[in-house]
Amino acid sequence: MIHYIWNVVLPVQQRPTIFGMEETAVPIHLTGITWSHSRGYPPMVAVSQRYEELHPEIRITWEKRSLANFESQSIEDLAQRYDMLVLDHPWTGRAVASQILIPLNELLPPDFLEDQKRNSIGPSYRSYTMQGQQIALPIDGAAPVAVYRQDLLEKAGSKLPETWEDVLSLAGGRGVIFAGGPVYTLLDFFSLCATIAGGDETLYGEKELVPHAVGAEALERQRELVALCDRALFEMNPIQVYEEMSRADSPYLYSPFIFGYVNYFRPGYGERVLKAANVVSYHGTMLKTTLGGTGLAVSANAKNRKEIADFCQYVASEEIQRTLFFDAGGQPGYKTAWEDRWVNERSNGFFKDTADTLEHCSIRPRYNGYMDLQDQGGFIVQEYMKTGTDVKGALEKLNALYLKSRRGT
Structure with missing residues (x-):
């Protein structure tokens, strides 16, 4: 000593x-x-x-x-x-x-x-x-990126999806999962709207959250995907999805968009090390996921x-x-x-494999009062994803909530 x-x-x-x-x-x-x-x-x-x-x-x-x-x-x-x-x-x-x-x-x-x-x-x-x-x-x-289990994809004889149609095809086998909690379904809605509109510059105006045609298409894409997935995802946040996917006996081999968490791509953090990729394209354009x-x-x-x-x-x-x-x-x-x-x-390879997604992602609203929309808007999106009825009503509810949250800006 x-x-x-x-x-x-x-x-x-x-x-x-x-x-x-x-x-x-x-x-x-x-x-x-x-x-x-x-x-x-x-x-x-x-x-x-x-x-x-x-x-x-x-x-x-x-x-x-x-x-x-x-x-x-x-x-x-x-x-x-x-x-x-x-x-x-x-x-x-x-x-x-x-x-x-x-x-x-x-x-x-x-x-x-x-x-x-x-x-x-x-x-x-x-x-x-x-x-x-x-x-x-x-x-x-x-930002949300694509995440997959390379071992399970190979075992299933499946290719890594490159397009939205590929995601739907893979989801048909019930091996696709994503974070479906209210906040995340709203952010996914924003991502699809930005992709369909060609960017977020034409969204989030003074009188309208998103154009009706853009919002309707986005909601329908969310509904068609979730119809092929386990409904348990409506209760999940990104961390819960990662924990599920990294389990040795997980049935899930792919997530099309989930906020990146580099920890799960490093040895020793989960039972299985995950692999990441850029998100797929929609009508020839990479999804503009939400920053x-x-x-x-x-x-x-x-x-x-x-x-x-x-x-x-x-x-x-x-x-x-x-x-x-x-x-x-x-x-x-x-x-x-x-x-x-x-x-x-x-x-x-997490960073190099997803950098393009980050460089092309969109920014959600940031006005004073936005957090009220983020806290509540996802429940409206979730409801449409579950029922697929009254898209006009869903968008009207979202827009009313949006305009209320903008008061005082």
């Missing part, structure tokens, strides 16, 4: 540790809130641990909330309690309206933000941009802004994104991490 004996008593504010670094008696304490999954919590803790080692005067504490709370919990409450928030981009409009978050244009160097803008995967960076304000840094990039991922934002109530700004640049930097962040289970938002050979070797 080695005994360390201090012969000189230093002031309490500055004492060496056994690692040769200095620690302060009263460190600067930063707090953050992220979400409770191996993709959300461990990366922030791991990066913070290393940051603390490099900056012994800093302590960073992260707490976590469930996936459901991540998608719906008010950012006003969180910004009162934490310095940093990991959030979803649909909160951008609310953040701008409430001024509860610091525009990062006022906190971070312009050249750093320009680098983030150029190098974030797909539309991740601009999804947090509104009215000239940058609300968050895209530290995690995600997800997370952004790192800063509360307007935060005090230690210089230290927070430095940490934000650290966690979102290219080097950390493709090393420490990924190593700890994260799914980087920085594009070069998606292209990195070493990162892909350790994730069964």
Whole structure:
């Protein structure tokens, strides 16, 4: 055993540790809130641990909330309690309206933000941009991608689907699954609408959620697919689908669109390692699935802004994104991490196999009030998927909910 004996008593504010670094008696304490999954919590803790080692005067504490709370919990409450928030981009409009978050244009160097803008995967960076304000840094990039069990596809003698018709054909054997919970059926509706309309630019207007013909076609495509699948999917979120697909005895060999979770493509996480692919084409065009991922934002109530700004640049930097962040289970938002050979070797090719989907995905609405539509709209979509009756009525209900949620914008 080695005994360390201090012969000189230093002031309490500055004492060496056994690692040769200095620690302060009263460190600067930063707090953050992220979400409770191996993709959300461990990366922030791991990066913070290393940051603390490099900056012994800093302590960073992260707490976590469930996936459901991540998608719906008010950012006003969180910004009162934490310095940093990991959030979803649909909160951008609310953040701008409430001024509860610091525009990062006022906190971070312009050249750093320009680098983030150029190098974030797909539309991740601009999804947090509104009215000239940058609300968050895209530290995690995600969108629904195709996922499959290579062993089960080969056993069934089936090919990986390339078109919507291929998906329907494969689903006829009851081996297809996707997340059918209310939130996800609404986001799938948005994805199909953006694909049919040729982009999201003509959607989400002041008086209409989507054109009637576009919405009707999207709902019908959802209905025809779910008619060939297990109805249990209506109760499932993406994590539950992944857990089911990665089971050794899973009957499911393919999911046509499910938010990417890189953890399930790494050895040791599930009973079977999954494989990912770009989504299929619909009438010759790749599906424009709906952007997800997370952004790192800063509360307007935060005090230690210089230290927070430095940490934000650290966690979102290219080097950390493709090393420490990924190593700890994260799914980087920085594009070069998606292209990195070493990162892909350790994730069964997840990033290179799905990057095109991310580059072509659509952005859901972000106006102040949108979250009310996201919380409730999926039940209307689900009802049509189950019954296939009164498409006009379903779209009218969606539009009424949409217009109600837009009041005050």
